[in-house]
Amino acid sequence: MVVPNSLGELDPVALENSLMYIWDNEKTFEKSIDIRRQNKSPFTFLEGPPTANGKPGIHHVLSRLYKDMVCRWKSMEGHIVERKGGWDTHGLPVEIEVQKKLNLMSNEAIEEYGMEKFNQKCKESVWEYEESWREMTERMAFWVDMDNPYVTLHDEYIESAWWSLKQMHDKGLLFRGHKVLPYCPQTGTSYSTHEVSQGYKEVSEPAVFIKFKLIDDDVSILAWTTTPWTLPGNVGLAVGPNVTYCRIKVTSPPSESWKEEGVQK
Numbered sequence: 548m549v550v551p552n553s554l555g556e557l558d559p560v561a562l563e564n565s566l567m568y569i570w571d572n573e574k575t576f577e578k579s580i581d582i583r584r585q586n587k588s589p590f591t592f593l594e595g596p597p598t599a600n601g602k603p604g605i606h607h608v609l610s611r612l613y614k615d616m617v618c619r620w621k622s623m624e625g626h627i628v629e630r631k632g633g634w635d636t637h638g639l640p641v642e643i644e645v646q647k648k649l650n651l652m653s654n655e656a657i658e659e660y661g662m663e664k665f666n667q668k669c670k671e672s673v674w675e676y677e678e679s680w681r682e683m684t685e686r687m688a689f690w691v692d693m694d695n696p697y698v699t700l701h702d703e704y705i706e707s708a709w710w711s712l713k714q715m716h717d718k719g720l721l722f723r724g725h726k727v728l729p730y731c732p733q734t735g736t737s738y739s740t741h742e743v744s745q746g747y748k749e750v751s752e753p754a755v756f757i758k759f760k761l762i763d764d765d766v767s768i769l770a771w772t773t774t775p776w777t778l779p780g781n782v783g784l785a786v787g788p789n790v791t792y793c794r795i796k797v798t799s800p801p802s803e804s805w806k807e808e809g810v811q812k
Contacts, residue, residue: 567685576690583627590626592618594691596633596699600641600673603683611689618690630691636673636700639731639738645669653733670700759784766794 570576594614597607618628645668651657657665681693697704715721728737755775758767768784786792 563686566688579622579690580627580629583622583625586625586627588626590618590621590628592621592628592630593697594630594632596635596697597680598638598640598673599634599636599677599680600644600675602676603680608683608687611684611687615689632691632693632696634673634677634696634698636670636698639736641669641673645672648672654735673700768792 592614597603618630622628645665646652646657649660649665649668651660651665684691684693699705712721729740729743730736731738752773753775754771754773755778757770757772757775757778759770760767768786770784772778
């Protein structure tokens, strides 16, 4: 099927939309599952749920591409592949987003605002970008059931997680241990590395070049550091046994263009 634009040329966007309309109108995804039910050979797929209160990005397209390839391959082998979507609605990113919107930057402020009202705002926040996720999913032709998803804030999901935990406990698969994690005094809980990166921002830091004079030779090793405040405590220079170092004789002073390029001498 070729969809031309007003100039008579191929229009990829119109082609995508026309295929999406055909698949939706003819229930192509649903039929691909129903016609294989007699085989009774399921291939279970539960999508690792995205966080609905964050916008989808190009990395989500890439990861979902691989998921879709595996599911389509298993379908072609004759398996029933009921692709159930899901939404991750728990976690600190949701709370932090709501805290910023309501300007509640301490536990005391949240308690004064009201825990029940705060929880409700969090539940509303997680669906902020649901339509954007649906549009991206449909445009990239990722076949997954988004009308009957599992949602991590639903009681039945929470109860199933506790049930699974109890099964592991009863079988002796749980143990008590220790692990060092970043800790947030504001929220009173530990952070994952992903949550720590939520506060990432680009900043300018000073960088300097330092000469370390050798003890047994009239030469120096030139080193670069972005943490000059540690220099007063330096007692030596770490070198790599597998790193190639060059001995260079300087015959003229450094160019003043260094300053223009933002390099501190």
